[in-house]
Amino acid sequence: MAKYKRQFYPGTTSPAKNRRMYMDPKQKLKQLRDVPMDDVVRIMGHRNPGEDYKSIHPPIEEGNEPDCPIRQLVAPIEGAKKGDRLRYIQFADSVYFAPISPYQRAWMYLSRYRGLDTGTLSGRQIIEMRERDLEKLAKELIDNETFDPALTGIRGATVHGHACRLDENGLMFDAWQRYVWDPQAKEVVYVKDQVALPLDKKISVGKPGDRKDLMKRTTIFRADGVDMRDDKEVTKYGLRIHKLRTLGGFQPFKVKGV
Amino acid sequence: MSGAESIEAKYTGVALPEVRITTERMMSADTTEMILNALSVVDSIRQITVTGESLPATVNSGPNKGIANNHTERKTIKFKDQEIVLRYLVGDIFIELFSEDEEMLKKSVDQIGKICEETLPFGFTIDVGRYSKYRPTLRDYRGV
Numbered sequence: 001m002a003k004y005k006r007q008f009y010p011g012t013t014s015p016a017k018n019r020r021m022y023m024d025p026k027q028k029l030k031q032l033r034d035v036p037m038d039d040v041v042r043i044m045g046h047r048n049p050g051e052d053y054k055s056i057h058p059p060i061e062e063g064n065e066p067d068c069p070i071r072q073l074v075a076p077i078e079g080a081k082k083g084d085r086l087r088y089i090q091f092a093d094s095v096y097f098a099p100i101s102p103y104q105r106a107w108m109y110l111s112r113y114r115g116l117d118t119g120t121l122s123g124r125q126i127i128e129m130r131e132r133d134l135e136k137l138a139k140e141l142i143d144n145e146t147f148d149p150a151l152t153g154i155r156g157a158t159v160h161g162h163a164c165r166l167d168e169n170g171l172m173f174d175a176w177q178r179y180v181w182d183p184q185a186k187e188v189v190y191v192k193d194q195v196a197l198p199l200d201k202k203i204s205v206g207k208p209g210d211r212k213d214l215m216k217r218t219t220i221f222r223a224d225g226v227d228m229r230d231d232k233e234v235t236k237y238g239l240r241i242h243k244l245r246t247l248g249g250f251q252p253f254k255v256k257g258v
Numbered sequence: 259m260s261g262a263e264s265i266e267a268k269y270t271g272v273a274l275p276e277v278r279i280t281t282e283r284m285m286s287a288d289t290t291e292m293i294l295n296a297l298s299v300v301d302s303i304r305q306i307t308v309t310g311e312s313l314p315a316t317v318n319s320g321p322n323k324g325i326a327n328n329h330t331e332r333k334t335i336k337f338k339d340q341e342i343v344l345r346y347l348v349g350d351i352f353i354e355l356f357s358e359d360e361e362m363l364k365k366s367v368d369q370i371g372k373i374c375e376e377t378l379p380f381g382f383t384i385d386v387g388r389y390s391k392y393r394p395t396l397r398d399y400r401g402v
Contacts, residue, residue, distance in 0.1 A: 157320035164311055165349055167284045168380065173311050173347065177329045195320040196327070 008111075011234040013226045018219045022100060022108040022146065029144040033206040040139045043154055043203060045193030046087040046131060053131050055083035077115035079130020087131045089138045090194065091152055092124040092159045094172040097214040097225060098151040104219045108146070113137060123162030124155065142205065145217060149188035150208035153178065156194035170208060179205070274304065275363055276389050277370055279351040282381035284310055290348045291335040293377045297353065298338055300373070302366040304354045307390070310346040352389055 009019040021027045038049035047053070058064060060081050065071055093101045100108070102125040109118045109127060116129040116137070129137060141147060142154070150171045153161065161173035169181035171188065178192040182204070190203040209217065221228035229235055240258060247255045285293070290308065297306060313332040317325050334341050353370065357363040367386055374382050 158318065161311075165282065165284050167347065168286050168289065170283075173284060175311065175313055175329070176317060176327060177331075180330070195322055196317045196325070197322050198328075 009234075010237045011231045013221075013231040013234070014216055015219050015221050015226050016231055016234055018100075018217060019104055019107070022104060022219065023111045025112045029146065031143050032145055032147075033143050035139065035142050035203070035205055037135065037139055039203045040142060041135060042199055042201075043142075043190055043193055044087070044089055044135070044138060045156070045195055045197055046085075053079075053082065053084050056085050057083040059083050077130060077133050079133040080115065082130075082132070084130040084132055086128050087134050088126055088128045088156070089134060089141075089154065090124050090126040090156055090159065091141070091147075092155050092162050092172070094151040094153075094161070094166070095123075095163050095220065095222075096151060096166055096172070097211065097218045097220060097222070098162075098172075099148050099209075099214065099217045100146045100219050105146070121159075124159040147205075148209050148214060149179070149205045151214070154190070154194045158196075274388070274392065275355055275357060275386055277353040277355060277367055278385045278387065278389050279353070279370070279374055280383045280385075281349050281351075281378055284347045284349045285378075286347075287331045287333050287335055287344050289377065290344060291337070293351070293373065294335070294337050296373045296377055297351075297370065300366060300369050302355050302357060302362065304356050306354075307352040308346065308348045308350070309352070310349040313345060313347055315345075354390075 008023040009016055011017070011019075022029070041047065041049045060076055060083070091102075091105065093099075093105070095101075102120050102123060105125040106118050106120045109116060109125075115133055116127050118128070119126045127134065127137065146152075150166075150169075153159070153172055153174055155174070155176075155178065158175055160175060164173035166172060169183075171179070171181055176192060176196040178194065178196060179188050179190045182189045182202075185204065187204045187207050190199060190205060192198050215225050218225065221231075221234075228238070243258055244255060247258070294306065294308070297303060313329045314327050315332065317323055317327050331344070331347050333344060335344050336342075355363065355366050357366060363386070367384070371384055374384065
C-alpha cells in the first residue's frame with residue numbers, strides 16, 4: 001500500500017494554493033513586520049507587560065494530577081505545565097481581500113498549532129489558549145503574512161465590520177475605532193486594546209498591503225477576484241460535499257459512487 | 259386592483275421619487291458635510307436621509323461597557339446653518355425629490371450625479387426608485 005500523503009485543499013487557482021500553503025505546517029509563513037512582544041501584550045489587554053502570569057492550578061510538575069493514560073499520552077504545552085489562565089485573541093478579517101478568512105484560520109490553526117481551542121464565526125475567529133503560549137502565537141500571527149494592518153482587526157468584542165465597505169483610508173470599519181490611520185507615517189496605529197480600553201501609547205502595526213498584492217495573497221474567492229467557479233476542482237469538491245451532506249441526511253441509501 | 263395601481267403611478271410617474279446614492283467607501287464626517295452642503299443647492303430636493311454604520315457614543319459591550327468611545331468620525335457637522343451630531347459613518351444617502359415629470363426628474367438626477375462626481379473621489383452608484391415607506395401598510399393597522 002502506498003504511503004499516505006497528507007492532502008490539504010484541492011484546486012489550481014491562487015486562493016486554493018494559498019489555502020494549501022497556510023494549512024501545511026511544513027510551509028514557513030513569511031514574516032512581514034515585527035511588533036514588539038510587549039505591544040502585543042498591550043493590544044490583547046489581559047495583563048500588563050512584565051506582570052507575572054496568573055495561574056488557575058498548581059504546576060503539573062508538583063505531581064497532584066490523577067493517574068490518567070491521556071495525561072501520559074499528551075505532552076502539555078508550556079502554559080499548561082505552569083498552570084496559566086486561558087486567555088483569548090480574536091481576529092476579524094475583511095471580505096475585501098484580507099489575506100485569510102475565519103474558516104481558513106480554523107483549518108490553519110488546527111493544522112499548525114497545539115493546545116488551542118478555536119471558534120469560527122462569519123467574520124471573526126477566536127483562539128483560546130494558555131496565556132504565555134497565546135502571547136507567542138498572537139505575535140506570530142500579527143507578524144506574519146496572514147495579517148494585514150488595514151483588513152485584519154484584533155477585536156475582542158463588537159467585531160462588526162468584516163462585510164462593510166472600507167473607509168476612506170482603506171481600513172475595515174470598526175465602531176470602536178481601535179486602530180486609526182496615521183497619514184504622516186502611512187501606517188495603521190492601534191490606540192485601543194482589543195476590548196476598546198485606550199492604550200497608554202500608540203502601537204504601530206505597519207503599512208497595509210497594496211490591493212494587487214493582497215489579491216495574490218488572499219484565500220478568498222470573489223467574483224471580482226478569482227471566482228470559485230473558475231476552479232473546476234474546488235467546485236467539484238464543494239458540490240461533492242454538498243451532495244454527500246444532503247443525501248446523508250435525507251436518503252443515505254442513495255450515497256453510492258459519489 | 260385599480261387602487262394599488264393608482265398609488266404606484268403616484269410615486270413612480272410623478273410625485274416623490276427617491277434617489278439612492280451608495281458610496282464605494284464609507285464617508286468621513288468631513289466628506290459627509292461637504293456632500294450634504296453641496297446637495298443643498300438642488301431646488302427639487304424635499305428631504306435627505308443619510309445612513310451607514312452606527313458609531314456608538316459609548317462602548318456598548320464587553321468588559322469596558324459604558325466608557326466613552328471617542329470615535330473621531332462621530333462629530334458635529336454643519337449643514338447650512340444647522341449643527342447636526344453625526345451618529346453614523348455614512349455610506350448611503352436617500353434623497354426624496356419633488357418632480358412634476360420625467361424631464362424634471364432626469365434634470366435633478368443629473369445635477370445630483372454631477373455633485374457626487376465632484377465630492378466622491380472613491381466612486382458611487384446612483385439609483386432612482388422609492389426606497390422608504392410612503393403609504394400605510396397592514397402593519398400600521400395592527401393596533402398597539
